[in-house]
Amino acid sequence: MSSSAYQEHAARAAGDPDAYWLEQARRIRWHRAPTRGHEAATQGGQQWFADGELNTAWLALDAQVDAGRGEQTALIHDSPASGRQQRFTYAELTERVARFAGGLRELGLAPGDRVVIYMPMVPEAVIAMLACARLGAIHSVVFGGFAPHELAVRIDDARPKLVLSASCGIEFDRIIEHKPLLDAALDEAVHKPAATVILQREQAEASMHPGRDHDWRAVEASASPVDAVPVPGNHPLYILYTSGTTGKPKGIVRDHGGHAVAMHYSMEVVYGMQPGEVFWAASDVGWVVGHSYIVYAPLIYGCTTVLYEGKPVRTPDAGAFWRVIAEHGVTAMFTAPTAFRAIRKEDPDCALMRSYDLSGLKRLFLAGERLDPATHDWLKEKTGLPVLDHWWQTETGWAIACNPVGLESVEETVGAAGKATPGFQVEILDPDGETCGPGVQGAVCIRQPLPPGCLLGLWRDAERFASSYGAAYPGYYLSGDGGYIDEAGQIFIMGRMDDVINVAGHRLSTGELEEIVASHPAVAECAVFGVADELKGQLPLGLVVLKDGATQSAEEVSTELVARVRAMVGAVACFRRVEVVPRLPKTRSGKILRRTLRALANGENPEVPSTIDDPAILDEIRAAL
Ligand code: COA
């Protein structure tokens, strides 16, 4: 394509979004093609293609077999964790999904019912998602690293008919038994699902509750394959919970139609892929990256996808990523910068890369957190390939800013996430809602309507959608990130402006962590915020003030708080540091000065806010850190 193709696409998508996206919608197969573009959705946001009819799982599987891809590998499970590898052709994956969907239907699953999936990175997790989609049921995958309480909160919000899980996951060389965690979550949850289906893995045997828990293999073996159920374009495909600024996660709702169009479009425009090539997103099916780029987009586009059950390091070494790329002929890979920081730490010269043939690899994509220039430059030097940042969120489901390799040849701008992807009209707004000039930082916002593939709204909470994303700047979607756009249109994302932090590419709410810390009987008040970490980007730090007369020592309370967060949220919170301080700095009206605390903890020398009630507190905090 010509170098002006990007401008042409961006201008057409902005000028007449409905016409542009209806044109893109014609590039995928529908049971009934849509004639309507965007309109308001009941979940609070916008929906696309409501009068079209399709089924995403059919599009990702049956339609590929129909198009002659039956014998092509659809899914490669590469699991250094278990020492196994498995491949599924499109025909085989279609058969497995159709059969498992039949089993779920026999358990009473109907269109619109919810299914919570709490699984490790095994092929059955992908099969489960696609089987739900095939029936028009709505899946909600909960990351396997979350503790029972987090799972219970999601079960109570989604109210699933079924829960699908496995006996265990594997973290490096540790077996994490999932079933006891699921049992604890089901005990805590008010909502009681009708049944569970449990995959027994050879590494651990789950004990089953007769009458409630069903054996996965038995369900699949006795079932008959079923056809996909065509659903309206705006029918919910999944709910994916993500951290907001409070303890209650947000249930992001995504649809069949708009999502399928966006996934297909992005494989070409954002990732420059061709059908038949191998795409690898080294993430987890519990995160949005896993939903979009392990499961749906590669299959909808006719690529081979890699499901990797391992880590960048220590499975068995820091050459693991290079091995997977070479062994499976990966064309493009996608992961979070933290994964490459982990590799760089263990193998700074990339000595382990030299034993692998990486000639098939064309480009690397990074997202989930800012791609810091040091990691970018190291990776570029070692691979000699384009190292492309792109910015997106669980809410958008695909890249808001990218280097659109499918539309033009790209020279990456180090430190920037790229330009606005066609369909996203990104603007930087100041507190008065005025557009900031080039290079001026403000709130990164997207002018409505958002393109297809973004959230329809929040599950059963249209009001929260409006207050979280729409109220600050009417007519815009508030991303929650701060940043600026330069003269060339490059978007620089500088970090969250709210209480969300990013730990190893995982999004956490400091508000939620604070709620847990504050509930300890010895804690009078607290502040939890993110501090910079070389490997994981950010790590949470808790500052606590003990109640007068508290009998426990500061050390005892700290240990209990760390254990409490681990038990309530999960190990993935990485909440390991608590400091007991005599007081917290506040405004005269009693608001804790979190931004000042964050700056202090990051070793900066913040200006003393004029609203502070007692500036001497800052010296006390400095001494404690
Ligand atoms: N199930 C159970 N526990 C899990 C888990 C899962 N799926 N994922 C992580 N955990 C646990 C880890 O075992 C660890 O436990 P520990 O405190 O007992 O050691 C804890 O949660 C923290 O995990 P993490 O922050 O991932 O640290 P790590 O040291 O295990 O690994 C990296 C560090 C950099 C290797 C790892 O974070 C990584 O591969 N990141 C890639 C980024 C990524 O996948 N991002 C997703 C969005 S794109």
Ligand code: AMP
């Ligand atoms: P999540 O919803 O978990 O994908 O997290 C989304 C958040 O991660 C964004 O709002 C950003 O704060 C951050 N993020 C994701 N990708 C990038 C990126 N390429 N650059 C900077 N921040 C990013």
